[in-house]
Amino acid sequence: MSESTLRLVWVYPDLLSTYGDRGNLLILARRAQQRGLPVEIVEVRSDRPLPATADIYLIGGGEDGPQALAAQRLIADGGMHRAVNQGAAVLAVCAGYQLLGTSFYAKGARCHGLNMIDISSDRGPSRAVGELAGEIDPRLGLPPLSGFENHGGRTHLGPGVSPLARVTTGIGNDGQTEGAWHGKIVGTYSHGPALSRNPAIADLLLRWATGHDRLPALDDTWSDRLRGERMAAVARPA
Amino acid sequence: MPLRAKVASSVSRTAAALSRAAGRGDGSVIGGWIGLKIDPDLLAHLSSGRAIALVSGTNGKTTTTRLTAAAMQVLGPVATNSFGANMPTGHTSALAKAGATPYAVLEVDEHYLAQVIDATEPRVVALLNLSRDQLDRAKEVAMMAQLWRTALAAHPDVLVVANADDPMVVWAAEGSTHITWFSAGQRWHDDSWVCPECGSPIERRDAQWWCTGCPLRRPQPQWTVEDDGVVDPTGAWHLVKLQLPGTVNIGNAATALAVAAQFGVRPLEAVPRLATVSSVAGRYAQVDRDGRNIRLLLAKNPASWLEAFDMAEEAPTLLSINARDPDGLDTSWLFDVDFAPLRGRQVFITGDRAYDLAVRLEVNDVPFRHVSTFEEAVRAAPPGRLEVIANYTAFQDIRAELDRVN
Ligand SMILES: [Zn+2]
Numbered sequence: 001m002s003e004s005t006l007r008l009v010w011v012y013p014d015l016l017s018t019y020g021d022r023g024n025l026l027i028l029a030r031r032a033q034q035r036g037l038p039v040e041i042v043e044v045r046s047d048r049p050l051p052a053t054a055d056i057y058l059i060g061g062g063e064d065g066p067q068a069l070a071a072q073r074l075i076a077d078g079g080m081h082r083a084v085n086q087g088a089a090v091l092a093v094c095a096g097y098q099l100l101g102t103s104f105y106a107k108g109a110r111c112h113g114l115n116m117i118d119i120s121s122d123r124g125p126s127r128a129v130g131e132l133a134g135e136i137d138p139r140l141g142l143p144p145l146s147g148f149e150n151h152g153g154r155t156h157l158g159p160g161v162s163p164l165a166r167v168t169t170g171i172g173n174d175g176q177t178e179g180a181w182h183g184k185i186v187g188t189y190s191h192g193p194a195l196s197r198n199p200a201i202a203d204l205l206l207r208w209a210t211g212h213d214r215l216p217a218l219d220d221t222w223s224d225r226l227r228g229e230r231m232a233a234v235a236r237p238a
Numbered sequence: 239m240p241l242r243a244k245v246a247s248s249v250s251r252t253a254a255a256l257s258r259a260a261g262r263g264d265g266s267v268i269g270g271w272i273g274l275k276i277d278p279d280l281l282a283h284l285s286s287g288r289a290i291a292l293v294s295g296t297n298g299k300t301t302t303t304r305l306t307a308a309a310m311q312v313l314g315p316v317a318t319n320s321f322g323a324n325m326p327t328g329h330t331s332a333l334a335k336a337g338a339t340p341y342a343v344l345e346v347d348e349h350y351l352a353q354v355i356d357a358t359e360p361r362v363v364a365l366l367n368l369s370r371d372q373l374d375r376a377k378e379v380a381m382m383a384q385l386w387r388t389a390l391a392a393h394p395d396v397l398v399v400a401n402a403d404d405p406m407v408v409w410a411a412e413g414s415t416h417i418t419w420f421s422a423g424q425r426w427h428d429d430s431w432v433c434p435e436c437g438s439p440i441e442r443r444d445a446q447w448w449c450t451g452c453p454l455r456r457p458q459p460q461w462t463v464e465d466d467g468v469v470d471p472t473g474a475w476h477l478v479k480l481q482l483p484g485t486v487n488i489g490n491a492a493t494a495l496a497v498a499a500q501f502g503v504r505p506l507e508a509v510p511r512l513a514t515v516s517s518v519a520g521r522y523a524q525v526d527r528d529g530r531n532i533r534l535l536l537a538k539n540p541a542s543w544l545e546a547f548d549m550a551e552e553a554p555t556l557l558s559i560n561a562r563d564p565d566g567l568d569t570s571w572l573f574d575v576d577f578a579p580l581r582g583r584q585v586f587i588t589g590d591r592a593y594d595l596a597v598r599l600e601v602n603d604v605p606f607r608h609v610s611t612f613e614e615a616v617r618a619a620p621p622g623r624l625e626v627i628a629n630y631t632a633f634q635d636i637r638a639e640l641d642r643v644n
Binding site: 019021030045069148191223226 | 431
């Protein structure tokens with residue numbers, strides 16, 4: 001890997017890719033390339049070792065069985081853990097978000113997580129399905145979060161982690177907060193191609209990965225229109 | 239038929255007629271619903287005495303049902319739910335409306351297959367494919383395969399006709415006693431990388447696939463597609479000329495021929511009947527308007543988008559996307575579809591969720607133009623063929639708009 005190439009790792013697409021998760025990979029790669037950054041994409045199936053040196057790791061959503069299996073294999077592999085200790089960034093979505101914590105529930109049993117962030121997840125009283133929106137932690141300096149959620153979990157944040165957003169529509173972690181961030185790790189219940197509605201989060205990850213505080217602006221006409229439309233839709237009384 | 243069933247059947251027909259007369263849809267659901275209220279066993283009563291084929295799967299079931307019914311007409315009158323009303327109420331209406339027929343071919347929503355097998359005691363069940371559909375509420379693909387597997391295990395006499403190219407279907411069917419395998423191809427692989435039997439990865443090379451952890455692998459199909467024809471179990475090749483576009487529909491024709499063969503229909507007799515099918519509930523329908531030849535293609539989930547790209551000509555193309563209840567409220571699946579086949583075509587986009595599509599196409603390097611209405615797309619497109627690919631309610635909207643001019 002050359003120093004200037006941005007290396008993106010998509011973790012276990014065979015297990016954790018249920019809801020258009022590839023979108024996040026494509027969007028990150030495109031936004032890097034538009035700024036003239038060469039990109040290397042590495043898709044790693046669950047029967048292969050994860051590279052321990054890369055810039056951004058992406059973990060997507062999945063059903064219970066694959067989620068539990070992915071957690072076991074990620075713990076045994078250890079590659080992502082080492083990479084994060086060396087400064088890699090992570091975007092984790094839905095099931096992938098839950099398994100970064102200390103524990104989560106899958107198929108009726110408590111499972112060990114990767115213990116990379118101070119969260120734990122269990123089952124909620126009902127499935128959270130629908131639009132998700134919130135005000136992102138002001139320290140990150142980002143516009144509001146817009147997404148779609150579809151999960152049965154509730155996530156509890158420990159003192160070592162901050163909520164990604166304060167919920168204005170939907171459930172997120174517990175109806176009050178949504179997602180979590182710590183260091184260069186971002187987790188969210190905004191499932192699937194979360195970055196399609198939140199290009200600012202893509203740029204946050206790129207800033208973390210490259211160390212550049214400012215990235216050249218891009219033409220975001222269509223994602224701005226999409227965000228505007230979705231924001232208006234959740235603002236309308238049902 | 240018991241008196242209660244007779245009454246229920248007659249009321250069901252009347253209600254359907256009333257519903258049609260009132261302009262409330264085709265009546266195929268309401269009639270069955272009322273009939274089943276009067277006699278919950280009505281579907282079973284209406285089924286008895288008929289030799290029945292059920293057709294189920296995520297995609298292609300409406301078209302395959304239509305082609306199968308056409309092939310079976312070689313034998314005599316065939317009852318079928320040709321409006322795509324594929325739940326028990328629709329089956330009840332279809333059979334009541336058809337009166338006594340020796341045969342029936344019914345399209346079945348994949349969630350209802352077990353229930354409909356119990357009620358209709360079919361001779362043949364055709365299993366086409368299983369893939370993700372309507373993400374915010376569908377059962378997991380693997381769970382659906384398990385339901386099918388259990389349902390078939392309870393009915394060992396059923397002749398199963400199943401797609402050898404879909405690991406989920408093969409696993410669902412493999413426990414059955416009588417199986418005929420067909421190969422209709424599988425463009426969509428993203429729901430079958432993990433073995434439903436043992437959880438190991440599934441490997442693929444060319445048409446073959448096999449589990450790396452257990453004996454599950456692609457069975458040898460008896461019916462296959464070759465060029466623009468179908469090879470039958472004797473090795474004979476039959477040219478299949480259809481009015482329906484794409485190799486996907488040659489695959490559907492292979493399935494229809496395999497199902498009809500279970501009832502004794504010879505491919506030679508059935509093939510000419512397949513060519514009589516021109517459009518299926520608006521799908522593939524062609525409408526001429528203002529010098530544009532508009533063709534409608536329905537694509538309701540990632541797998542069927544790939545099929546639509548296969549069917550569409552290299553022509554200006556309008557894509558329309560909604561996310562209303564019947565479509566599923568979530569548009570994430572747009573990123574599961576690779577729109578690259580549209581590069582080089584003039585692309586228009588519209589629909590309630592056109593902006594979701596716009597963001598997707600931009601990332602996919604597919605240039606497009608947004609139009610606010612179907613009308614605007616027709617005006618903007620050059621004279622000649624305009625392919626329209628739309629998901630469920632977007633398709634119905636455009637279909638309604640075209641019916642008004644006809
Ligand atoms: Zn296996």
